[in-house]
Amino acid sequence: MASESFEESPDYVQSLARGLQVLRAFDRELPSPSLSQVAERTGLSRAVARRLLLTLQHLGYVGSRGRSFFLTPRVLELGYSYLSSLDLTEMAQQSLELLSQRVGESCSMAVLDGTDIVYVLRVPVRRVMSVALGVGARLPAFATSMGRAILADLADDALAAWMKGQTFRAYTPQTLHTVSALKAELARVRKQGYALVSRELEHGLCSIAVPIHAVDGSVVAALNVGMPYSDDAPGRAVKQILPVLREAQAAVEQTISRGGWLPHLTMKNAYA
Known part of the structure; x- marks a missing residue:
């Protein structure tokens, strides 16, 4: 309906x-x-x-x-009820902590909620954004690596439904903010299996993300590593960090598989 x-x-x-x-x-x-x-x-x-x-x-x-x-703090009960029923964060906690130790950067897990991603797990090393990030923080999905890693799994009709009526703004001169540019980028993300965002949300930020699949193959979340931007940050992200990020991705998905965890609502039918 x-x-x-x-x-x-x-x-x-x-x-x-x-x-x-x-x-x-x-x-x-x-x-x-x-x-x-x-x-x-x-x-x-x-x-x-x-x-x-x-x-x-x-x-x-x-x-x-x-x-x-x-x-008041009682509002936190509403969010905690979601996290405690998710189980996914508990499964991923150890993998994220190990990932952060290995790459020396902040690592996060997020899920898609409407037009935004919502952070459900975070292991910070340093503050790389002007906005303080923690569990419950929201960022626009279209301009983030984790958002694109999740959105790339949507079928064309579901993606069109998600984009319908949205206004994409340019946060920086580098932000991809047209429908055609975003569709092309998501097609690239789907093909290569990761999303790299450099200076699109903030000038000083570069991040790389991979999707997390449930047992049924649906993408239920994304993992990322965020780092301060520098000229060599994008190259380092792909050459050095991505292999370690993929290991964490595999570890989380194996844990999910062993536990038989399934999402209450897959991303494939959320926007059908």
């Missing part, structure tokens, strides 16, 4: 959707918004935003200080 059709059905709970909208109004740029700012960000009236904030405050997910609101 199409999203628009479902929103008009009796099964759609508008108050729940609006409550989640309010939770998403809090972020790094606006950690303690006022009622007016929450209403503006969500497109809700002040009266509706106020009722939702007070309800979330009653439930313990939001606190208030003067005229400002803030998220």
Whole structure:
């Protein structure tokens, strides 16, 4: 059922959707918004935003200080429930730690969530981005190595559905941000089995990623190694880091295979 059709059905709970909208109004740029700012960000009236904030405050997910609101640690329960049910992160933890030790760089695992990738596991060595990354961090999938490693697995019709209605912006002069350029790059990623992104999301960042397959062959996540950009960083990523990254990829996939783990929803049908 199409999203628009479902929103008009009796099964759609508008108050729940609006409550989640309010939770998403809090972020790094606006950690303690006022009622007016929450209403503006969500497109809700002040009266509706106020009722939702007070309800979330009653439930313990939001606190208030003067005229400002803030998220409480209880919100982490929502994300932890997902991670604890995923099992995939526990399977990959040891492999990522070993990978990071061997290459001397930060390593991460992410999954696709809508237009973004979401970090579900990270072993940091140094900070290579202006934005602090950790579990739960979100980045635009189209401009990241892990996002492209996952998107490259989508069939043409599923990829077209994913791209429909999106606006791709150029974060740097190097960013691939047209549909034709992205499709060509994803075809290249699919053929070579890895994604390399250099200075597309930030000027000082280079990263390389490989997909992680479940037992049924579907791509469920991606692993990457991120490093500061230098003239020789892309060459080092492919020649020196990629072989070690592929070993970690194989180790994680073997662990998944032995455990018989299957995703609740494969990427192939998520955008069908």
